[in-house]
Amino acid sequence: MFELLATIGKTRRGRLTLPHGVVETPCFMPIATKGAVKTLSSADVESLGASVLLSNTYHLLLRPGMDGMKKLGGLHSLMNWDRPILTDSGGYQVFSLAKLNKTTEDGVTFQSHIDGKRIHLTPELSMQMQQVIGSDIMMQFDDVAAGDSTRERYEEAMERSLRWAARCKKEFSNTQSLNHSTTQSLFAIVQGGTHEDLRQRSLEGLLDIGFDGYAIGGLSVGEKREDAYRIAEFVCDRLPTDKPRYFMGGGMPEEIVHYVSIGVDMFDCVIPTRNARHGTLFVWNQDPSTIDFTLTTNYQLPIPPFYRKLNITAEPSQFDTGPIDPFCDCLTCKTTSRAYLRHLFSVGEMLAMRLATIHNLRFYLRLMEALRASVVE
């Protein structure tokens, strides 16, 4: 399922072979929270060069629900998207979105943030829902500690996540043996906050159970960037080389570059899409194929910085009839001037968000292309 094609130092160039297709790594997964990347159609996302999407089990469990999704034949069919999908487990969303969530050893009871309906989400239910969704990669259900938790809470959450990982693996094996038509994969999530010893314990426990891939969870939640870098490298250094590694929920382009340099294979992040909807665009400072990524320092942008952020709603773009990004090959840059995009944001046209989303996602996907090319060279 995972093939390591080349390495330079800790940087890895790999290939994931999944039921719905091949994913070249390092890869970036656009987020289709409710079954669509906000503002984009599946055809749009495909044409941007995305080879895998992420979708959120929590949101799909609320609407269309497990029975609904069953009748609809799964998410690939619903979205008309025939490339791979990774689903998270719902653990992070019941913690961050749901009202009145209450965690016991069995699972999390929460109220839907939509209609207040009470739902009890367990490791088993998360597996079942992800199986109904039909994602290529399922994530284990985990107990998520807040970013500023005490060591005791981190330890509790990590230990419980380990026990839930075992329950997920068991439920996963049961459902997989019932369903011979697809072969889903199951990834575990390494937890433990910024504590090396807790991360070590999490790692060992998960490796004992054995998963198809391993995610680094609980980072990009407000901790210092140097702490995230330290913990991510600590974890990567101890993960098996023959399994894919997924950094959850990060980050800025220079962070992606750094995490790739320490051996991460997969990313997802709301940064490109959320920034786009607020008029902040990522713009190349040079042709991405000419970037020397080895110039990166540990906690900073590479020198010289390879990109900048453009606030398109600000004054200077008002009469700038030039392209948004001369180095970009996206549909938006081919057809839209800075002045027009600014005008669309200024008058509140939805089209503005779509055009900006197309650009920012293409920026991230092209960054991954450049990073992949840099390993082969």
Place this chain on the structure above:
Amino acid sequence: MFELLATIGKTRRGRLTLPHGVVETPCFMPIATKGAVKTLSSADVESLGASVLLSNTYHLLLRPGMDGMKKLGGLHSLMNWDRPILTDSGGYQVFSLAKLNKTTEDGVTFQSHIDGKRIHLTPELSMQMQQVIGSDIMMQFDDVAAGDSTRERYEEAMERSLRWAARCKKEFSNTQSLNHSTTQSLFAIVQGGTHEDLRQRSLEGLLDIGFDGYAIGGLSVGEKREDAYRIAEFVCDRLPTDKPRYFMGGGMPEEIVHYVSIGVDMFDCVIPTRNARHGTLFVWNQDPSTIDFTLTTNYQLPIPPFYRKLNITAEPSQFDTGPIDPFCDCLTCKTTSRAYLRHLFSVGEMLAMRLATIHNLRFYLRLMEALRASVVE
């Protein structure tokens, strides 16, 4: 500029040759109020087969404003749209949208509905703004009477609109002689509510001044459909055959069919786009090329009805994995099931509005294609 290619009864098949291209009539103009058809890019609108857009002088006068539009080089350049554009004059919007509008013989003073800024819009300013926008067809500035006005108010508005039409023509001739690079056209607007004698007086006055085309204004504003049909036919019967006729702001598909049958050439309407954004889709009951439009009755749908309205957000679409409209050739119908479109509306994804807009606009544009084909046969 206008060529009458064929007629059957009162129905006309024509061709408008404008600075930015040829428009086959009868035609439908999608509405790009603020410089974009809501949710769509210019490339989208082009790919739907629209050959001419309508944009609103009032909105563009507020943002980007006259100086802004000048610096931006006009609307074609701003939107990256190289096909014809018709602009309305702002008369209807100062009446319907602006706050505290006050009409004198000189013009209308109003407060912007955006920021409360006070603006004095005159026939001359409307012409100047439309010239800066660079539309292929400019509309005269008119005094708009509410749909339920007294005869006295209709008469006053009609007479003032006549005087303003003369001022528009004069200002238009001045600006056109200053600008040799393009040749804009100027259309007049026949007013007079549902009173034949006022319409007659309006017609005669406007024909005396002489314009490139004539619009039927002040209908589709709440009057009975039979009154609108009666007045539209009264006006069409008295308009010169060698000039294009534009019915402003209407209507439902069966109304379009009827107005075409009495000799209207051009239409614009918010119905397809606004309905789309609320989840109401127009669906063919048969292949549009097989519709016999002569079966139309005066105030009703043709028998059998050639379309129906589908409320995609309603229950029956929930698990309907079939296409939205089997007879439609649009991008949405090619890629999206009813169930997915319903899901997108139900979870509040903007993509839903875009997909529905694409479908409904294609429905209207294809109706025009079918109507044009029916005249040649």
